[in-house]
Amino acid sequence: MISSPPGAYRHSNDQWGSFKRLSANLPEGSLVVLDRKVAKLHPTVLTALKARRPHAVLQLTGGERAKSFEALEQVLSAGLTLPRSGTLVAMGGGTIGDVSTMAAHLLKRGVRLVQVPTTLLAAVDSSLGGKGAVDVTVRGRVVKNPVGVFHYAEETWLCPELFASLSDTQRREGALEAWKMVASLDAELFQAYTRRAPALERLVKDARRLKESVCAQDPYEQQGLRRVLNFGHTFGHVLESVSHFKLSHGDAVGLGMLCALDVGRALGVTPPNVAERVEAALQKGPGVLGRERTAQLLGRAALKDIQVLLAADKKTGAGGELRMVLLTDIGVAEIRDVTAPQWRALWPAWTQGVRP
Ligand SMILES: NC(=O)c1ccc[n+]([C@@H]2O[C@H](COP(=O)([O-])OP(=O)(O)OC[C@H]3O[C@@H](n4cnc5c(N)ncnc54)[C@H](O)[C@@H]3O)[C@@H](O)[C@H]2O)c1
Ligand SMILES: [Zn+2]
CATH class of the missing domain: 1.20.1090.10 (Dehydroquinate synthase-like - alpha domain)
Known part of the structure; x- marks a missing residue:
């Protein structure tokens, strides 16, 4: 039987629970892209991640600038030695999710993606539906999402305690x-x-x-x-x-x-x-x-x-x-x-x- 490649369409597979509980099932050696602010506001996240012996935890500053080719390159560099069977975890708002989805699609022609939306916007919208993109500047103005991919997440973890720090x-x-x-x-x-x-x-x-x-x-x-x-x-x-x-x-x-x-x-x-x-x-x-x-x-x-x-x-x-x-x-x-x-x-x- 031929199984579908990582990132191919699948129904959303939502897991609700605390990050500590859900991350206990994370495969060792995963690449984690983590919103820097989330790391600071929720210090137990890093502890839980480190317990899973990740390939790397790359902290990025959330915000539209994260959807740039520079940030994408940072994620790709961090994931260069990730095996094809590896997993990329995108943990942050929609901007971290979008750039990580691009990276998951490109690394080794596609690795598994787990979304951990930490903003309400990412939870209700951007972490679902397979889309990832970066922005491009045209005549000095940033054009949103003209370059992107479809790469569906294998799982999405919804951890209510992470939303507590939202304004x-x-x-x-x-x-x-x-x-x-x-x-x-x-x-x-x-x-x-x-x-x-x-x-x-x-x-x-x-x-x-x-x-x-x-x-x-x-x-x-x-x-x-x-x-x-x-x-x-x-x-x-x-x-x-x-x-x-x-x-x-x-x-x-x-x-x-x-x-x-x-x-x-x-x-x-x-x-x-x-x-x-x-x-x-x-x-x-x-x-x-x-x-x-x-x-x-x-x-x-x-x-x-x-x-x-x-x-x-x-x-x-x-x-x-x-x-x-x-x-x-x-x-x-x-x-x-x-x-x-x-x-x-x-x-x-x-x-x-x-x-x-
Ligand atoms: N892929 C899609 O289908 C899709 C759909 C809708 C929107 N989007 C994209 O999503 C982006 C917007 O997402 P967003 O609003 O999440 O933006 P964002 O990623 O910039 O996050 C907003 C801010 O919230 C901070 N933050 C994240 N988690 C937090 C937490 N738990 N507590 C406190 N602060 C936290 C971030 O550091 C950032 O400063 C846009 O680029 C948009 O184009 C994509
Ligand atoms: Zn939108």
Whole structure:
């Protein structure tokens, strides 16, 4: 029997428990890429890892800079003598997860990957679905994720004690990505969440189930089905980039969802009451930032730079139109082409921080 190679698609295999308990099963000689801040905030992690006699524990500073070719090279160098049967553990937020996924795919043409998400955003989103990427700078602006791979994790360890050190802001960022999935994929859950905000573990489990259900239908994004997961990301990535990554990914996606609701309404795709309900829920639930933040950031940028960013963000069609995820109802998302004049008509309102 031929078994599937490391990194090939598999259902997510989630293990919940303390890091100490879960790491007791880590194969000896694994390469661990660990967020430096996590190592500092949770000193018992290093003790538990060392007990498994790792190949190396490479500490990286989490943040968008970790998604660079330099950081990737550091991980690859640390893993050069890892055997093909070896395991790479990615322990940190989405940035550590993304660069480590790239490295796991490249080392020995693919080694086993274990994800240990330590931010809420990584737990609800980035540690699932097999994607890893690094950023590239184009004309002085960082373009997110144009170079990447699919390499599915063998296991994901979800250790609630690691989330205890997250700030309210970090929780908001993760919650926004989770609400993104709920608002665009599951009307019933959206209703339930608006009645009563979920506890953190519930939110993680629900978001992972929703994302998994989409990825399972289109593991390598060949049919376009996974594009629905990009709700809020078209303008979200633009905002992230023009802020020079001072605005976090989750917060950017939150504001990007408001832009997508505006575009949907302007095109007659998103019914006005749907847009209103989702915007209100994003404010009351995870606490999306105010529109003045969008105005502040877009106000600083030239329209032609925005166009370069949108074009480089791999979401444009052949004619330069944007392929945007728009809501046709709560829990129902569709991909629609949006022409430049259509979204540019919203620019005055966006740069004034008002709802168009
Ligand atoms: N691969 C995917 O499918 C996918 C999906 C969504 C997002 N992403 C990517 O994920 C990245 C964002 O992830 P993120 O928000 O986790 O960012 P991040 O990795 O930069 O982490 C945010 C901050 O939290 C710190 N941190 C990590 N764990 C902590 C803990 N337990 N306690 C306190 N602080 C902690 C980090 O050091 C960092 O300063 C973006 O680059 C985005 O593009 C990827
Ligand atoms: Zn995202």
